[in-house]
Amino acid sequence: MEMDLDISDEDYVIAMVKQSFPTDPFESRAWMLTAKSLYPANFGVQFQAYRIQKELQANIKGAAKCFSDLIGKFEEKEQLWKEIEAITKALRAEDDDTNRSTEFLCEMFKHMSTDVQHHLLVLTANHCEDTMEHCRLLLLLLQRFPVAISSYASNLVDTLCSAERHCYNTAINNPCRKILVCDLLPLLANEQDLNLDITEKQYYNVLVKAIQFYLYSMGFMQLEEQEDLKIEGAWQKLFTIVEFIGNQLGWDPTIGFSNTNWSKEGFWRKLLAYHRQVPPNFDEKQSCFTIFIFFCYCLDEYNFSTTPECSPGQLPITHVLVEAFLDPTLPVPPVEPKFKRRKNDAAPHPHISVEKPEMKQMINNFFMVVNCFEFIYSTERLKREFKKFCDCLKIDAYLNGFIIDYMVYKGKFDELIAFFEKSNCQVVSKNIRTAHVSYITKNYSACFEQILSILPLLSIRNKGNLSTSLVIGGVRRHLHFLPLTHFAVLQYCVKLLLRCITENLSSTNYNEYAIGSALVLTQLDWPQEDEFVPPIMEKIKLHGSFHFPLFQNYIINIELLEELTYLWTPQGGQITLDIIPHLGQRRIGTRGADKGAKEEIKQAIRRQIARSNEKLDDLLFKFLTHERAQILQTLI
Structure with a gap:
């Protein structure tokens, strides 16, 4: 070269x-x-x-x-x-x-x-001229050289907050917020005896940003530009930041979140004791922030428990609190442990049931949110600050499910209907509760209309099972966490309608279509609903006849068929059983009856028995939708 x-x-x-x-x-x-x-x-x-x-x-x-x-x-x-x-x-x-x-x-x-x-x-x-790159490089400096934190951390906090304010406006999941909350604050929290040049106002501003960011990551907010942001161990990370900022603000560590043996129940007792004693260094802002964060934690655990994790390939099932049913002939369930009751409760809590024993944590979580919520609303100051928090952090949508359950729990049905009118709620959940309110106010036709609006929304992919806990013994009010599955919702609707028809029947003249409809409805949850059958059979026997043109379409339960057949015999009362439309006005009894017609009755009963293994959910769905006009007539 x-x-x-x-x-x-x-x-x-x-x-x-x-x-x-x-x-x-x-x-x-x-x-x-x-x-x-x-x-x-x-x-x-x-x-x-x-x-x-x-x-x-x-x-x-x-x-x-x-x-x-x-x-x-x-x-x-x-x-x-x-x-x-x-x-x-x-x-x-x-x-x-x-x-x-x-x-x-x-x-x-x-x-x-x-x-x-x-x-x-x-x-x-x-x-570096780019602000974000400048912040990332300063963060890298602090991560590599903790000794530089005292010199550069305060400016970095200020730069990140200023950049977010000018560049991202209302976006929560923005690069500035991520660096501040996920990287910088945890880094600062690991330092001992840190004294930063940050004002009290700025610390509170940073704390709100951290709370908002983590609540957003856990699904508390429903924003127009929602991004999927999942953070492992989000609550523990938020607690760490709250502890750090609380230390910088001189908060009382008595009600801090740093205890390694932390539990909801233990913290709740500590929080109550702290507010009863009102220490000399009581800080109202610390009190409000601590209670609000704890409430959100309990609310998150409650909402999570109402939609438990499911096995791979299965769909998650949401549970909603509904007014359930009583049967005085059944055993009375045990009373909940004392810790669930408040000393100033004038009346006992309703009994709350769940589908399986392993779901009882759902009840515990509900009571914990109730306790916290009622504590917040016990003073005007806390209530006022709580509303500010909710407005600032936009968590109303995440809170609505609990608010509805709370109104059901408290029996505030007028407020519940008003709440539904102004809030955007899950349709099936809303209509189920509205149907029950219509039932307890004896607006039976409105209850049925709500049931009809629910039927097209029943989950096809999530069939579920019939509940065994919707009816309990005793006279104490009964609530139940109902899974929003095909069978459970249909079962609840059928039970509601059955009670509408039978209660309306008892106060009116003999109505054979109402009696026939009630017998059809008892079949879905047989034998849980067999308590309704004896008084119905007694009405038929006293009247001496039973005319139900839809008999061959919908009554297939063997025990019901046996009861009706018995009433048709001399031993049972020898009633007229008019269940075959084409027989018209001919009297079908034993005494002097037409033998051919009698044989037709027997054949009809046999055909119904042969259908006893048909799918009852399909049968009841067809009955409710196809016979709407006739059912409504029984409720007027």
Whole structure:
């Protein structure tokens, strides 16, 4: 290779270094050592020395030394800045990127002196014109050099808050907020005896941002531009930030979240004791923030428990609190433990049931939210601040499910209907509760209309099972966490309608269509509803006949068929059983009856018995939808 004779001595040596490097690295290194000694102030020579060490990737210490020399002498050179940017980029990706070049740069950085490392990061951050990149570099500095926290953390907090305010307006899940909440605050929380130049107002502003961010990540808010943001261990991370900011604000640690043996029940008792004693250093802001955060934690656990985790391939099932039913002939369930009751309760709590014993935590979680909610609403100050929190953090949608359950629990049915009219609620959940309110106010036809609106919404993919807990013994009010599955919702609707028809029947004249409809409805949950059958059979017997044109369409329960057949015999009362439409007005009895008609009755009964294994949910669904007009007539 011919050399240009007009080049400088420095460029000549560099050219020789480059020329010999591919074929003889040792010769190239000799040229390089010579050049470094002869021209210590020449950037091209010194940078080429670094590049050779980097490309060989055999001598990390040598590369680190060369780069350290460059940092101290040639900070204004563009080539050097590109290399600095590559190093800082590698440091940020150290845990995620397994690229060989990234690994080398990270290792090289570790072999620099701490002074050079610190200087490099500060230099890069100050040189960066992009605000977000500047913040990321300062964060990197603080992560690598905790000693720098006292010098740079306050400015970084201020820069992040200012950048969010000017660049992202109302967006919660923005880069500034993520760095502040997920990276910077946890880093600061690990430091002992930290004294930052941050005002009390700014600390509270940061605390609200952290609460809002984590509640957003856990689904508390429903915003127009919702992004999926899942954070592992979100509550514990939020508690850590609350503890840190609380320490900076001088909060009383008595009601802090830092205890490793923390439990909802224990914290609740501690919170009550704290507010009963009202210590001299009582801080109203600490009280409000602590109670609100604890309430949100309990609310989240409650909402999570009402939609339990399901097995792979299955759909999650939501449970809603509904007014359930009583049968005085059944055993009385045990009373809940005393801790669930408040001392000033004038009346006992309703009994609350669940589908399975392992779901009882749902009840405990509900009572914990109830206790917290009632404590908040026990004083005007807490109630006022709570409403401010809800408005600021936009958690109404996440809160609505509990508010509805609470109104059901308290029996505030007028308020519940008013709430439905102004709130956007899940349709099936809303209509189920509205149907029951119509039932208890004896507006039976309105109850049936609500049931009809529910039927098309029944889940086809989530069939579920019939509940065995919708009816209990005793006279104490009964509530139940109803799973929103096909069978459970249909079962609840059928039970409601059955009670509407039988209660209306008892106060009116003999109505054979109402009696027939009631018998059809008892079949779905047989034998749980067999209590309704004896008084119905007694009415039929006293009347002496039973005319129900829809008999062959809908009555297939063997025990009901046996009861009716018995009433048709001389021993049972010898009633007229008019269940075959084409027999018209002919009297079908035993005494002097037409033998052919009698045989038709027997055949009809046999045909019904042969259908006893049909799907009852399909049968009842058909009955409710196809016979709407006739059913409504029984409810007027």
